[in-house]
Amino acid sequence: MVNFPFGLIALVVISILIYFGVAHRVLDRLRLSDKAALAVIAAIIIGSFIDIPLGPRIVINLGGLIAVGLAGYVLLGAGTSYEKIRAIVAAGVTALALFLAGRFLGAEPENMFIDPLYIYPIVAGIVGYLAGRSRRGAFFAAVIGVLTLDVGQYFYLVRAGQAGTVHIGGAGAFDALILAGILAVLLAELIGETLERIQGGPKTEGRPEELIKNLQEPEPARKPAEIYQVKNSDRDNQEEDDQDRGDERD
Amino acid sequence: MSVIKRCFLLTIIMFVIVAAGGSAMAHSETSGGQYFTLIDENSNVIHMTGMMVNKGDEYISADNSRYRVVEIAGHTARCVYQGKEKMPVINDSPRTNALGYSGTRLAPVAANKKPTIAIYHTHSDESYVPSDGAESVNGKGGIYDVGKALNNRLQQLGFNVQYNHNNHNPHDVNAYSRSRKTAANLLKQGPDVILDVHRDAVPAEQYSTEVKGTEATKVKLVVGNQNPNMKTNLEFAKRMKAAMDKKTPGLSNGIFIGKGDYNQDLSPRAMLIEVGAHTNKKNDATQGVMLFADTLPAVLGINPANANTTPAAKPLSTQNQGAGTTILIILVVVAAAAGGFYLLNRGSTSK
Numbered sequence: 001m002v003n004f005p006f007g008l009i010a011l012v013v014i015s016i017l018i019y020f021g022v023a024h025r026v027l028d029r030l031r032l033s034d035k036a037a038l039a040v041i042a043a044i045i046i047g048s049f050i051d052i053p054l055g056p057r058i059v060i061n062l063g064g065l066i067a068v069g070l071a072g073y074v075l076l077g078a079g080t081s082y083e084k085i086r087a088i089v090a091a092g093v094t095a096l097a098l099f100l101a102g103r104f105l106g107a108e109p110e111n112m113f114i115d116p117l118y119i120y121p122i123v124a125g126i127v128g129y130l131a132g133r134s135r136r137g138a139f140f141a142a143v144i145g146v147l148t149l150d151v152g153q154y155f156y157l158v159r160a161g162q163a164g165t166v167h168i169g170g171a172g173a174f175d176a177l178i179l180a181g182i183l184a185v186l187l188a189e190l191i192g193e194t195l196e197r198i199q200g201g202p203k204t205e206g207r208p209e210e211l212i213k214n215l216q217e218p219e220p221a222r223k224p225a226e227i228y229q230v231k232n233s234d235r236d237n238q239e240e241d242d243q244d245r246g247d248e249r250d
Numbered sequence: 251m252s253v254i255k256r257c258f259l260l261t262i263i264m265f266v267i268v269a270a271g272g273s274a275m276a277h278s279e280t281s282g283g284q285y286f287t288l289i290d291e292n293s294n295v296i297h298m299t300g301m302m303v304n305k306g307d308e309y310i311s312a313d314n315s316r317y318r319v320v321e322i323a324g325h326t327a328r329c330v331y332q333g334k335e336k337m338p339v340i341n342d343s344p345r346t347n348a349l350g351y352s353g354t355r356l357a358p359v360a361a362n363k364k365p366t367i368a369i370y371h372t373h374s375d376e377s378y379v380p381s382d383g384a385e386s387v388n389g390k391g392g393i394y395d396v397g398k399a400l401n402n403r404l405q406q407l408g409f410n411v412q413y414n415h416n417n418h419n420p421h422d423v424n425a426y427s428r429s430r431k432t433a434a435n436l437l438k439q440g441p442d443v444i445l446d447v448h449r450d451a452v453p454a455e456q457y458s459t460e461v462k463g464t465e466a467t468k469v470k471l472v473v474g475n476q477n478p479n480m481k482t483n484l485e486f487a488k489r490m491k492a493a494m495d496k497k498t499p500g501l502s503n504g505i506f507i508g509k510g511d512y513n514q515d516l517s518p519r520a521m522l523i524e525v526g527a528h529t530n531k532k533n534d535a536t537q538g539v540m541l542f543a544d545t546l547p548a549v550l551g552i553n554p555a556n557a558n559t560t561p562a563a564k565p566l567s568t569q570n571q572g573a574g575t576t577i578l579i580i581l582v583v584v585a586a587a588a589g590g591f592y593l594l595n596r597g598s599t600s601k
Contacts, residue, residue, distance in 0.1 A: 004442070004519070005570050005573075006570060007570030007571070007572070007573030007574055008482065008518050008519070008570075008573050010573060010577060011479070011482060011518055011573040011576055011577055012517070012518070014577050014580065014581075015478065015479075015580060018580060018581075018584055022584075048434075049438065061431075098424070101423060102420075102422040102423050102424045103422070113509075114476060114509075115426075115474070115476045115477075115509070115510050115511040116423045116424060116426060116427060117426065117427060117430070117511050117515075118476070118511075119423075120427075146427070149424055149427070150428075153420075153424075153428060156419070156420055157389075157417065157419070160388060160389070160419075162388055162389035162390075162417055162419060163389055163390070163417055164374070164389060164416060164417025164418075164419065165416060165417075167416075167428075167431040167432070167435075169431075170430075170431025170432070170434065170435065171430045171431045171433070171434035171435075171516075172434060174430070174434050174516060175430065175431060175434070176427040176430060189591070190591075190594070193591070193594035194594060197594055
């Protein structure tokens with residue numbers, strides 16, 4: 001890579017920055033604080049360079065391990081036990097769908113309407129949303145779903161008596177596992193927000209008041225017209241101004 | 251809705267999603283016998299490939315004609331001629347021409363650093379029937395002998411080679427996500443080029459060639475168009491093809507631009523190469539891949555054997571241009587997505 005011209009280096013650097021930028025926003029959406037999200041990303045990047053052998057034929061990448069740990073943490077943070085069960089079911093369905101796709105669809109990526117790399121998050125994102133209307137469900141389903149594929153390969157190699165090492169999360173920050181998790185959250189968000197928008201905004205019945213307040217667009221402290229009027233009011237009649245504002249609100 | 255009902259519904263939906271567009275499950279590179287034929291407006295055969303061909307795929311033929319697939323009927327893909335592709339200029343003697351040529355800016359290669367080429371095989375089973383006895387040998391296909399020949403030739407040329415032998419079987423749609431780990435690990439070594447070496451699945455004559463009296467197979471380059479780096483990868487593929495055409499005319503079997511990612515999002519210098527088909531003799535494939543290796547110094551505009559002493563040079567302009575376009579596309583897509591999310595998230599509740 002030392003022989004890369006400047007354009008290629010810029011491309012690589014910008015791509016990585018955007019990727020981690022998006023990843024940060026996604027972790028933010030999983031109710032991690034800004035700092036925690038940054039710490040997790042830093043840990044995944046550093047972890048990408050560390051492989052931990054779990055046996056003679058199976059190696060786990062620390063970056064991948066952190067993503068799996070994060071999926072577990074996210075699951076624990078789910079609101080209700082019902083949501084947790086649904087996230088686990090979603091992971092199972094995702095794993096099953098991906099396994100069946102691998103088993104029965106053709107062997108080449110071009111057989112499918114989109115590369116398998118993007119199939120994982122699409123399946124997990126939709127399942128995650130349907131199973132729990134939950135970003136956390138989507139993240140968990142994607143990470144665990146892809147993880148089972150890696151574990152599946154281990155059993156395949158052992159059963160077939162073939163040489164080869166299984167690298168769980170081996171591509172670190174760029175592993176299908178993490179990529180699927182991030183894209184699945186974005187997709188669940190996209191589906192969820194779009195459907196809400198179509199129905200005219202989130203439903204408010206029976207929701208806590210604080211949540212509804214947060215869902216609503218913040219009102220500006222003062223509308224531009226009011227600011228203008230307040231300035232004028234220094235010179236003009238104060239009572240008349242108040243009357244105008246009252247009218248506007250109606 | 252009960253949990254069981256919901257699970258059932260989810261599984262059904264997932265099947266529909268995964269199966270959508272995946273109905274063409276009859277073909278795979280290893281299935282043998284089935285392949286796609288690309289024809290032009292006058293029904294002349296342009297190309298044959300063991301890869302699944304889709305509408306919108308493109309092919310740059312040996313004579314640099316660019317075609318776009320407009321219709322698929324069975325295993326025939328009808329193409330429309332798009333014109334001659336503008337190919338980069340290759341300078342095969344970087345040292346003597348280091349002061350510049352045809353408007354291409356040159357820059358010195360970092361001193362004391364041997365250029366590195368990384369090699370792996372996503373499809374670990376791919377084999378050559380006449381030599382290996384089967385088109386697929388689980389986990390130890392004849393493709394490894396081709397990889398070994400490439401590795402040895404590159405080392406002879408003075409390159410530092412990182413050759414990963416890991417087994418990515420089973421040969422299914424998830425093979426690329428497994429080989430992604432291998433590719434990512436190889437990229438930690440900072441290679442200048444990363445090659446995923448495959449073989450095709452078409453009749454032998456599609457790849458048979460003779461170079462300087464020696465039988466060999468041609469080499470095809472494949473670029474995935476579902477990959478953010480696609481423009482830059484294609485620019486690099488064109489450079490590789492131009493180098494083959496200049497140094498070993500008849501070696502290139504064109505560039506196929508098809509659906510998929512092929513792990514090319516990981517590096518703008520990641521390339522998938524098809525060395526012969528399962529119907530070719532393995533020895534011809536090793537000859538072909540060694541001839542391909544010989545063109546890499548010209549591709550990179552360097553002389554690896556003298557990397558420590560000779561200030562070599564490399565071309566910048568076309569790749570910088572390709573990278574610039576890719577950066578622009580990525581930024582526009584990210585901005586559009588961010589804008590979309592902002593619009594979706596603003597507004598208020600239903601009441």
